[in-house]
Amino acid sequence: MELFLRKYSSEFSSITHLYSIGRSVQDRELYVMIISDNPNVHEHGEPEFKYVGNMHGNEVVGRELLLNLIEYLCRNYGTDPEVTQLVNSTRIHIMPSMNPDGYEVAMEGDVKGTRGRNNSNDYDLNRNFPDQFVTITEPRQPETIAVMGWLKSTPFVLSANLHGGSLVVNYPFDDDKEGLSHYSRSPDDETFKQVAKAKISAHSGMQDWNYVNTNCFEVTIELGCVKYPLAKELPKYWEQNWRALLQFMHQVHTGIKGTVSDQDKVGIPNATISVGVIDHNITTGHTGDYWRLLVPGTYAVTASLPLPTPKRPGSFLERPHTELPPNYIFTQVSMLLISETTDLQGLGDKLTLLICQILGF
CATH class of the missing domain: 2.60.40.1120 (Carboxypeptidase-like, regulatory domain)
Structure with a gap:
């Protein structure tokens, strides 16, 4: 993945900027690729958008889709009107893997397993963020700390966190202060429904932390029932989802x-x-x-x-x-x-x- 990112950052240097927000437990870089017409700075009036993949290391469809998306945006910029308009009007941040340590031990062909799901300290990163209702006692992990700092330092407007193992779009809130298992609306419930259509009860998830602590609206998208498909099956996920990935990015310009x-x-x-x-x-x-x-x-x-x-x-x-x-x-x-x-x-x-x-x- 690092070689891929460096290749595209070098080949398309006028519209890309590769950076790391920190390191994993095992000292792997947490890479993010920016794609924009002026990628190195925040331009006044231009919204910041992000995709995050592979938060659970054994859920690889999101990781592969985001690498494909980087290639698609870079190679179609300047020739495809839609891609050109998106890149010129949006600062797009793409993190293919938030859990590179977990990915390294995950097994191809895994349908419903858990090997590689957690980070190398065996913590679920999507249950490691501060929760608005529940006190989280588990130690904050390096990957979580890095992402929290990233979100606080960048004025993101809209985001999607790509997962696997099911087919669903999940949006805030994951829980409520009573801890009851029912639909827990956020104040922006109608807006979340709208952005979710363009395309899990739990505590301490990243999407809720985004919404409560920053300006960013984030949804969680589960992309398929198989967590780690065989390599030969991955191209079909791109064919099924590339249009939705672009359409979701357009939503950052609504409101x-x-x-x-x-x-x-x-x-x-x-x-x-x-x-x-x-x-x-x-x-x-x-x-x-x-x-x-x-x-x-x-x-x-x-x-x-x-x-x-x-x-x-x-x-x-x-x-x-x-x-x-x-x-x-x-x-x-x-x-x-x-x-x-x-x-x-x-x-x-x-x-x-x-x-x-x-x-x-």
């Missing part, structure tokens, strides 16, 4: 997006974006940009900062992104301008009030 800035048009980082009655906020990136996935509907959107005593009164306003991908959304924005004569104390910490209407075409 609302824009910039929160001050009167000098300087972006405001860490502003809180709240959407009406949906009890889940996101924050702006270091340049003030944000992306908020939403299904078609009408929403009251607020940008806020903890500013009880502003050093200087001024106007803070939203500048909506005006370039819309075809067949996705139209955004109407009504702005409340906070001027020098406005009673900031009376407004509390609200900077901007937006009424956004999202219409599907």
